[in-house]
Amino acid sequence: MVDFKLDVAFIDRENEMAELRNYLENRPNSILFLYGPKSSGKTTLMYRLFDQIEKERGYEINFLNLREVFLASYDDFIDAFFKSTEHDNGIKTGIHRQYSLFGLFKLDAFTERMLRKKQEDPFLVMKREFQRLQKKNIQPVVIIDEFHKLDGLYIPDKQKRLMVELMNFFVAMTKESHLCHVIIASSDAFFIEQVYVDSKLRKTSKFMKLDYLEKEDVFTWLSDIRKYNKVKEYTLTREDIELIWDTVGGSAWEIYSILEDLFQHSLGDIAAKIKREKVAMITDWIFRDPVGKRETVLSRFVDSPVLGIKAFSPDQLDTLGLAVKDNILYYDPVEGEYGIQGRSLEWGIKEYFAAEQ
Ligand SMILES: Nc1ncnc2c1ncn2[C@@H]1O[C@H](COP(=O)(O)OP(=O)(O)O)[C@@H](O)[C@H]1O
Ligand SMILES: [Mg+2]
Numbered sequence: 353m354v355d356f357k358l359d360v361a362f363i364d365r366e367n368e369m370a371e372l373r374n375y376l377e378n379r380p381n382s383i384l385f386l387y388g389p390k391s392s393g394k395t396t397l398m399y400r401l402f403d404q405i406e407k408e409r410g411y412e413i414n415f416l417n418l419r420e421v422f423l424a425s426y427d428d429f430i431d432a433f434f435k436s437t438e439h440d441n442g443i444k445t446g447i448h449r450q451y452s453l454f455g456l457f458k459l460d461a462f463t464e465r466m467l468r469k470k471q472e473d474p475f476l477v478m479k480r481e482f483q484r485l486q487k488k489n490i491q492p493v494v495i496i497d498e499f500h501k502l503d504g505l506y507i508p509d510k511q512k513r514l515m516v517e518l519m520n521f522f523v524a525m526t527k528e529s530h531l532c533h534v535i536i537a538s539s540d541a542f543f544i545e546q547v548y549v550d551s552k553l554r555k556t557s558k559f560m561k562l563d564y565l566e567k568e569d570v571f572t573w574l575s576d577i578r579k580y581n582k583v584k585e586y587t588l589t590r591e592d593i594e595l596i597w598d599t600v601g602g603s604a605w606e607i608y609s610i611l612e613d614l615f616q617h618s619l620g621d622i623a624a625k626i627k628r629e630k631v632a633m634i635t636d637w638i639f640r641d642p643v644g645k646r647e648t649v650l651s652r653f654v655d656s657p658v659l660g661i662k663a664f665s666p667d668q669l670d671t672l673g674l675a676v677k678d679n680i681l682y683y684d685p686v687e688g689e690y691g692i693q694g695r696s697l698e699w700g701i702k703e704y705f706a707a708e709q
Contacts, residue, residue, distance in 0.1 A: 357582075357583065357584075357585065357615065358581050358582070358583055358608070358611055358612060358615075359580075359581045359582040359583075360581070360608070361573070361580040361581055362396065362400060363565055363569055363570075363572075363573045363580070363604065364569050364572070365393070365397055365400070368397060368560070368562060369397070369400070369401065369404070371560060372384075372397075372401050372535070372560075373401075373405075375533065375535070375558065376405065376411070376491075376493060376533055379530050380525070380526045380530045380531060380532055380533045380534075381526060381527055381530060382526055382527055382556055382557050382558050383519070383522050383523065383526055383534045383535075383536060383553075383556065383557045383558070384533070384534065384535045384536070384557070384558045384559075384560060385536050385537075385538070385544065385547060385557055385558070385559050385560065386398070386535060386536070386537040386538075386560050386562055387537070387538060387539070387541075387544045387559065387560070387561055387562070387684075388539070388561050388562035388563055388682075389539070389563070389564070389682040389691075389693050389694065390539045390679055390682070390693060391539075391603060391604075391605045391694075392539075392562045392563055392564050392603075393562060393564075393565070393604055394497070394537045394539065394562050395417065395419075395497055395537070396604075397562060398415070398495055398497060398535070398537060399415075401495075402415050402495065405493070410489070410490060410491060411490070411491050411492075411493055412485050412490045412491070412492045412493065413493045413495065414457065414492065414493065414494050414495065415495045415497075416432065416433070416494075416495070416496050416497065417497040417498065418432065418496065418497060418498040418499065418501040418502065419497060419498040419501070421501070423501050423502065423505060425505065426505060426506065426507065426508050426514065427468070428505075429474075429502065429505055429514060430467050430468060430474065433457060433474065433478075434457050434458075434459050434464060434467060434474070434477070435457065435458055435459065457477065457478060457481050459477070463477060470508055470509075475517070475518075475521045478521070478525075479525065479529075479531070482525060482531040482532045483531065485532075486531060491532075491533070492531070492532040492533070493532065493533040493534075493535070494522075494532055494533070494534045494535070495534075495535045495536075495537075496534075496535070496536050496537070497537045497538075498537070498538060498539075498540075499515070499536045499537065499538050499543070500515075500538045500540040500542075500543035502514055502515040502518065503515050503543070519547070519553060522534045522536075523552070523553070523556045526556070527556045541676045541682055541683040541684075541685075542673075542676070542677070544559075544685055545683060545685040548685040548686065549685070559686050561684065561686065563602075564601055564602035564603050564604070564694065564695075565602030565603075565604055566602060567597060567602065569602070570593070570596075570597055570601075570602050570607065571593055571597070573607075574588050574592075574593045574596060574607070575588070575593065577611065581611065583611065585615060586614060586615075592619055595619055595620075595623055596610055596619070596623075597695075598623075598695075599623045599626055599627070599695065599696060599699065600626065600694070600695050600696045601694060601695025601696070601698075602695075603694050603695065603696070606626075606694070606696060610622055610623075610626075626696050626699075627696070627699045627700070627703060629700075630696050630697050630699055630700025630703075631699075631700045631703045631704050631707075632700075633680075633697070633700055634650065634680070634697070634700040634701055634704045635704055637675075637678060637680060638650065638704070641671075645668065645671045646671055646674075646675070648668075649664070649668055649671045649672060649675065650675070650680070650701055650704075650705075651705055652664070653681075653692055653698075653701050654701060654702055654705050657691055657692045657698050658689050658690070658691040658692075659689065659690050659691075660687075660688055660689050660690075661688045661689065661690065664690075672690055675690075676690075679693050680692070680693060680697065681693060
């Protein structure tokens, strides 16, 4: 292993972890959707959960991160979800576990061939596997990250949307048969909204939001980067930490980026550069709209980083949707709120409009 000058650490997510564990310790009864702004730490939290409960007997965790998977056809889906035991040799799941588990369900070669020839129903294969595990007193858990990537795939011959069928299947597996726990994560606000407006799915699901880190946790972390990140070259004063929090808030990814730059540059310069970049990003986004709708919508956020949907008119919905798609805003369908995607972008918006006046 190479020793880097900045180690990554996992910063406390005690409450969120407890909520996930509570879900798993109850009888399967609903799908759990984990959502939240981009880079809030969803994937990291799930890997953590996976590591924790994997060590405990009695669970069989199937973790699939679709971000790493190429999905263009139904066959790609079969490849991603199922893995023949014949192909097992060579792939050491133990070592690479953390970042790539190939295939959710292990199959015998016969079933795999049948699946590929579409003479076997993948949903039945999964159900049989859950039943087999439950008979052995093992609780199956399915975790799928970036689930929305399945959108656009269809079940051959039936012309049904795979994503929809899979979700219906998971409803049956949780609420109806209580066979397995299902955790689905996605940063795609449009996907979460689709799930949420579907009354059947909403009633059979739980929604858990993962936001950026809290101030207290960021302060605990940054007060001791020697302990958390093995940084020896510098330490951070209380004022430094205040400035970092003020600039990027609890976005762990941006905090790491600052810690990396601090080996080279002063914190004042780094913070100023981040703000300039965000102003440029907002300027560019607004500039691309000749009729000025984008500017009107974003101007509403100068005084408040989060706004309920009622703050807007229906003819602004398309612009809001675009802002979500372009990662300027996020949408929380459960709360019915739009918010700026991170503290640093709040600065971008504030300073853009300050300069306009
Ligand atoms: N609890 C945490 N402690 C430290 N770093 C974190 C934590 N959660 C996330 N990060 C870092 O933030 C970045 C984004 O996290 P990620 O899990 O990919 O977000 P998401 O899946 O929500 O888009 C990663 O580089 C990760 O290392
Ligand atoms: Mg992720």
